[in-house]
Each structure stands twice: as C-alpha cells, then as structure tokens.
Amino acid sequence: MSLAASVWLVILAAFVAANLPFLLDRHVLGVWPLKAPKPLAVRLAELVVLYFLVGALGLALEHRAGQIAPQGWEFYAVTGALFLTFAFPGFVWRYLSKRRRG
Template sequence: MNNVYLLCGLALIAANLPFFFERIIFCIPAKKVKGFHWRLLELVILYVALGLLARVLEGRLSPVHEQNWPFFVTTFAMFIVFAWPGLVWRYFWRKSGV
C-alpha cells in the first residue's frame, strides 16, 4: 500500500515539474521563455518514466499484469489533471516578469 502512496505523490510532483522549470528537458537552458510544446513533451516523458517505475514496483511484488490502451488513456488523463496546479500557476496566476 505504501507503493501506491509513493506513486501518487511522485505523480503529483512530476506532473507539475514542467511548469516550474525554464530548462528544456530539465538540462538545456532555454534562450527565451520555454514554449508550451516543450512542456507537453516533458509531461509525456515524465508520464512514461513514472509508468516504468510503477511497472518495476509491481514486478517486485507480484507478476506484472499486462494493460490495454484504456488503462494508459485513463492514467494519462489523471496525470494531466495532476498537472493542473502547475498549469494554472504558470499561465493564469503568476504575474509576468516573475
């Protein structure tokens, strides 16, 4: 059960990371303000990384249960919902120049 809480906490943090950093893929400094397409790419990369971590944790406890596309669509939609606070902070709440 602790793995579930760990994954949910990591998902909340990972989903918001692209909106708090101005480096492209967290390592290349952006010359201007990082575009939304870079943030979306980082979001997908973090979703895949978190999914791989979840698969490893599941494999340590029991045989891995194979998933179909509805599972991935649902979890990606949840990941997007988790990203909502970062999106609001970046584009709606934050004052320009900060």
C-alpha cells in the same frame, strides 16, 4: 516496501512530475538549461516523457511486488487523464495566475 507505500510513491511521483514542466521555466526535464523560456509545445512534450518515466517507476515497483498485471488501452487512457489532472495546478500557476513580473 509495502504495496500501499508503493502506490502512494507512484501517486506522489506522478503529481511532482506532472507539475515539473510548468515550474521549471528555463530547463528541459530539469536537466538541460535553455536561454529563453520554454514554449507550451516543449512543456507538453515534457509531460509525455515524464508520464512514461512515472509509468516505468510504477512498472518497476509492480515487478518488485510480484507478477505484472496485463493492461489494456483503458488503463493508459485513465492514467493519462489522471496525469493531466495532476498537471492542472502547474498549468494554472504558469499561464492563468496573475503574478508581478520584475
């Protein structure tokens, strides 16, 4: 896989993963079913777990491409902010849009 394809794969995975907690109402991480809808705290915890899973994917692809570059706190601050920005459409759909229930 080329470097550009790896970058786009991580970006696409981050966008999907960031919206997943807001799209799946009665599943934790898309795996464990719940009887009641998830509260916001569970969704935020899922966001943190999915951020690290996407980071692990990026790390694996970087390792496969060559040497892993050392990262400081700035890298994690920027990628965390980008991940939260990617989660905005799912948050709006779940909490801010008016949908017909029933």
